[in-house]
Amino acid sequence: MSAPRALKGLRLRGELVLPSDPGYPLATQLQNTEYDTVRPCAVAYCATTEDVAACVRHARETGLRVHVRGGGHSFNGWSTGEGLVIDVSRISRVAVGGPADAPTVRLGAGTQSLDALDALKPLGRQIVTGTFPTVSAGGFLTGGGIGWQTRRFGTGSDRMVSAKVVLADGRTVRCSATEEPDLFWALRGGGGGTFGVVTEFEVRPVDAPLMTGFETLWAYEDAVAVLAAWQDWCAQGPDEIGSSLVVLPGMFGPGGRPVVKVWGVDLRAGDALERSLGELAERAGAKPVARTVGPRGVYADVMHEALCGSRTVAQCHRTGTGPGAEGHRHPYTRQSYRLTARPVDRGGAAALLDAWEPEPEPEPVPERYLLCIAVGGAANRVGRTETAYVHRDARFLIGAQTACRDPRPSEATAASMTAWADRCAAALEPLACGSYINFPSSRVADGWEADHFGENVPRLQGVKRTYDPEDFFRHAQSIGSRTPTANTTKAGS
Numbered sequence: 001m002s003a004p005r006a007l008k009g010l011r012l013r014g015e016l017v018l019p020s021d022p023g024y025p026l027a028t029q030l031q032n033t034e035y036d037t038v039r040p041c042a043v044a045y046c047a048t049t050e051d052v053a054a055c056v057r058h059a060r061e062t063g064l065r066v067h068v069r070g071g072g073h074s075f076n077g078w079s080t081g082e083g084l085v086i087d088v089s090r091i092s093r094v095a096v097g098g099p100a101d102a103p104t105v106r107l108g109a110g111t112q113s114l115d116a117l118d119a120l121k122p123l124g125r126q127i128v129t130g131t132f133p134t135v136s137a138g139g140f141l142t143g144g145g146i147g148w149q150t151r152r153f154g155t156g157s158d159r160m161v162s163a164k165v166v167l168a169d170g171r172t173v174r175c176s177a178t179e180e181p182d183l184f185w186a187l188r189g190g191g192g193g194t195f196g197v198v199t200e201f202e203v204r205p206v207d208a209p210l211m212t213g214f215e216t217l218w219a220y221e222d223a224v225a226v227l228a229a230w231q232d233w234c235a236q237g238p239d240e241i242g243s244s245l246v247v248l249p250g251m252f253g254p255g256g257r258p259v260v261k262v263w264g265v266d267l268r269a270g271d272a273l274e275r276s277l278g279e280l281a282e283r284a285g286a287k288p289v290a291r292t293v294g295p296r297g298v299y300a301d302v303m304h305e306a307l308c309g310s311r312t313v314a315q316c317h318r319t320g321t322g323p324g325a326e327g328h329r330h331p332y333t334r335q336s337y338r339l340t341a342r343p344v345d346r347g348g349a350a351a352l353l354d355a356w357e358p359e360p361e362p363e364p365v366p367e368r369y370l371l372c373i374a375v376g377g378a379a380n381r382v383g384r385t386e387t388a389y390v391h392r393d394a395r396f397l398i399g400a401q402t403a404c405r406d407p408r409p410s411e412a413t414a415a416s417m418t419a420w421a422d423r424c425a426a427a428l429e430p431l432a433c434g435s436y437i438n439f440p441s442s443r444v445a446d447g448w449e450a451d452h453f454g455e456n457v458p459r460l461q462g463v464k465r466t467y468d469p470e471d472f473f474r475h476a477q478s479i480g481s482r483t484p485t486a487n488t489t490k491a492g493s
């Protein structure tokens with residue numbers, strides 16, 4: 001049956017956008033412009049769980065392939081393809097409930113981080129989010145969910161209490177520690193788009209009404225010392241500091257030179273952060289070229305400032321997705337990301353930066369970034385098999401990413417980007433203890449399942465067999481996928 005015919009009879013409370021509709025080009029976009037060329041047969045903006053179930057049943061009956069989409073931030077385009085995109089972005093209600101001594105937050109699976117922060121602010125609650133405003137709960141929580149609160153409060157998925165899920169057979173179930181416990185276990189780190197479509201999460205809020213944001217910039221000449229010192233500082237520092245480090249390309253640095261940025265939040269009061277930042281400079285043996293410490297403020301405001309700067313909530317959404325939205329999209333990228341268990345020493349830091357430093361052959365690599373997010377802390381006080389997120393010894397997510405503004409770069413540029421990402425992957429390899437499914441590398445290594453899920457692979461495969469034996473929900477790196485592993489995992493496979 002042709003795709004348009006296959007869609008006949010699919011009725012939604014939400015909206016079905018077809019290729020002939022004027023809204024189609026926008027409806028097919030992900031965060032990354034690289035996937036603008038992928039043409040789904042339709043995009044179903046589901047308004048309710050029943051809409052999702054209708055899409056699943058319809059696709060089963062007509063043999064349509066489906067792609068589950070939340071905020072559309074999958075680096076490798078796993079939330080799109082040529083089939084029916086089941087989009088949950090409009091399922092985004094946020095509510096506070098539960099008993100007074102064990103409150104919970106209910107989040108529609110399409111809720112974006114910045115909308116959750118904003119909605120919870122007047123309700124006096126907050127949750128663990130990542131460090132990008134428009135990532136949605138659907139992909140974030142099912143992959144694990146790390147951010148600046150992870151060292152103090154665990155991963156986002158460690159705080160999951162229950163989830164409402166539409167299964168491959170069209171049934172809707174709620175899973176928790178006592179209902180469908182294996183599914184509940186798998187949804188906490190086993191990866192999105194694999195076991196079903198989550199429409200609602202219930203999570204435990206964090207007890208952190210106030211925090212302080214900070215940002216420091218360091219000269220590129222000090223990059224080796226700062227990278228090594230920052231990793232030690234994070235690993236030995238208090239769980240209350242959440243921090244990232246990024247080496248930015250010359251276009252962002254003073255005098256056209258690359259620059260190192262260390263930024264984050266501190267949940268402590270008083271002058272503790274000032275003292276800690278002094279200690280970081282001492283460890284590095286260098287002084288930052290710029291340093292900003294914000295006022296201690298309400299959680300939502302400080303996170304908003306870090307994620308969106310001076311833009312309003314409406315402006316911070318991705319361009320085209322709402323009135324006034326002007327959030328940028330990401331370009332064509334190639335990336336290598338790994339998790340590491342120990343801080344790098346200066347030798348290790350120098351090796352990483354050597355790989356990162358561009359060489360003009362065969363083609364100059366366009367923009368390039370080296371990003372680290374500190375993890376560990378509370379996340380590492382949970383057993384490796386307690387949830388599907390296995391990386392309980394990881395201290396850092398480290399990755400190298402190159403970006404090209406042209407969504408269709410020349411073959412030579414694409415090849416040089418891939419070669420650069422491979423070179424960085426080789427530099428990361430001796431440091432790595434695993435890979436995080438929400439930051440997948442462009443190139444898939446042999447043994448990717450074990451790298452992402454460790455000893456949890458057999459149990460995840462079992463959950464997949466129980467809940468989706470025909471592999472209805474799949475993408476190139478979903479557990480149990482029958483899709484052959486290619487050396488890249490881009491959309492549409």
Ligand SMILES: Cc1cc2nc3c(=O)[nH]c(=O)nc-3n(C[C@H](O)[C@H](O)[C@H](O)COP(=O)(O)OP(=O)(O)OC[C@H]3O[C@@H](n4cnc5c(N)ncnc54)[C@H](O)[C@@H]3O)c2cc1C
Binds near residue numbers: 031078146191192475
């Ligand atoms: C700029 C940027 C910054 C990021 N920062 C962080 C960070 O700080 N911390 C962090 O942990 N991660 C971060 N990520 C990674 C992010 O968490 C993952 O890409 C996540 O999977 C995105 O979720 P999404 O719903 O927005 O994306 P989508 O592309 O819509 O979905 C991602 C995956 O989840 C599946 N999925 C989506 N919704 C559902 C659902 N409701 N039910 C079942 N499966 C679903 C999709 O099928 C797909 O496989 C970042 C990504 C980007 C691009």
